[in-house]
Amino acid sequence: MQPTLFEGAKRLVYDDAVELTVQSMQAYGPAHDHWGIAWSGGKDSSATLTLILHLIEVGRIAPPRSLTVFYADTRQELPPLAISASRIMDQLQRRGVRCEVVTAPLDKRFLVYILGRGVPPPNNNTLRWCTRQIKIDPMTAALEARLDELGGGILMITGVRQGESAIRDQRIVMSCGKDGAECGQGWYQQVLPAAKGIRGRIATLAPLLHWRVCNVWDWLKIYAPSPDYGGWATREIADAYGGDEAEEINARTGCAGCPLASKDLALDTIIASADWSYLSPLKGLKPLYRELRLPENRLRKAGFEYLKDGSRAANPQRMGPLTFDARLMGLDRILSIQAQVNVAARAARRPEIDILNAEEEARIRFLIAAGTWPQGWAGDEPTADTPMDTLFGDGSVQPLLV
Structure with missing residues (x-):
């Protein structure tokens, strides 16, 4: 019989944490015929995925009627995480576990959206579009499609942990008792996503909520890679974060x-x-994204902008999309960065990367050649570094001083 985490000398250092995870799954899992696991390829979701499958394999928790793993592939993950995710997906396939790779539609992928459509790279002040567009929206669509196939509801198992984010922790504290969840049994919620297609059809459970980061490192680096616990390709995930040295x-x-x-x-x-x-x-990459946001690489509205209802927008002369020259410059730089990495990878016999693949590059060049601009922009606006009169939201104008 295959050894488990709960036998003698092979007990997990923090086996109480694992036992609470088992209790969490035993308490809420049987109420749902169908389970899904939301997997980003990061440390917490990878620990959750591999532990849950191990616990099923050794009989510690009863399997559901169906289990679907949803891998959120943003196409922008750090290479060690993306490479480990690919290896883990191979292991899932050999186990007969259904794994859906969830990726944004081609035109909405991070680099295609920036370089093909001309939308400036996101920033924390005025334009933070990336998380919703390349992760949340595609995952919502994938869940809706799977729910339609199943014809019922699903329990989504997530890797949320206390300590991962101060903002998230506060949300957990305020709702940890929702839907009858007991403290220590994971963060269970039945009232969840507001997206129209999945509203009321999903419950979520975070069975590793109580794990500390050291528990995660132990599982990813010591236990999960061992044949006794599944032989999962997780060691490099911990290394990507700094492993035991990481706070x-x-x-x-x-x-x-x-x-x-x-x-x-x-x-x-x-x-x-x-x-x-x-x-x-x-x-x-980071310096390039900052450079692309500079005025000389973008267009600007020259005058007041009016909305469909005839009212005047509150941000006159706002900066907008990237010029075609800036997009081509960015494309060349990214391809050069990728080429440098892959030349070195081949020399060292290490894994190559494809942060921008051939399909995405071709689509970017097509959109540029087609003269594509974001909605509301014609492309004949001046570049944002062009001197012009200053317009204010109240309608006043300060003429350009010459």
Whole structure:
């Protein structure tokens, strides 16, 4: 019989945490015929995915009628996480576990949207479109399609943990008792997504809510990769975060070169490793995204802008989309960064990357050649660094001083 986490010398260091996870799944799992696991490829969702499957395999929790893994592929993940996710998906396939890769439609993918359509890279002040567009909306659509197939509801299992985000923690504290959930049994909710197609059809459970980051590292680096616990390809996930050296506050990753992060802490950690040092050209992404947002690379409304109802918009002379020259410059830079990484990867016999694949590149060039602009822009507006009279929201004008 296959050993489990609960036998003698092979007990998890923090086995009480695992036992609470088992209790959580035993309390809420049987009430739902169909389960889904929301998986981002990061540390918490990967620990959740592999632990739940291990517990099913060794008989600690009863399997549902159907289990679907939803992998959120943003196409912008840090390479070690994307590579590990690909290997884990191969392992899921060999186990007969259904895994759906959830990706945004081609025209809404991060780099196609920026370089093909001309929408400036996101920032924290005025334009934070990326998370919704490349992760939330595609996942909502995938869930709706799966729910239609099942003809009923689904229990979505997530990797949410306390300590992962101060804002998220406060939300958990305010609602931890919702729908009869007991403290310590995970964050269970029946009142969930507001999206029209899935409203009232999903409950969620966070069975690792109580895990500390050290529990996660132990599972990913020591237990999950062991044949006794499934032989999962999780060790490199922990390494991507710095493993045991990482503090909870720094144990988070985002996209490679994320424009919303002040520092590339995760990428810095990765390229500090000899095995991943060849990824260092990716450090050029963040400066490129900042450069693309500069006035000389964007258009600007020259006068007052009026809405469909005839009212005047409150932000006259707002900066807008990227010029075609800026988009082509950005495309060339990203392809160059990718090429540098892959030349070094081949020399070192390491995995290559494709942050921009051939299909996406072709679509970007097509949209540029077709003269594509975001809605509300004609392309004949001046560049944002063009001197002009200053307009104010109250309708007053300060003439250009010459």
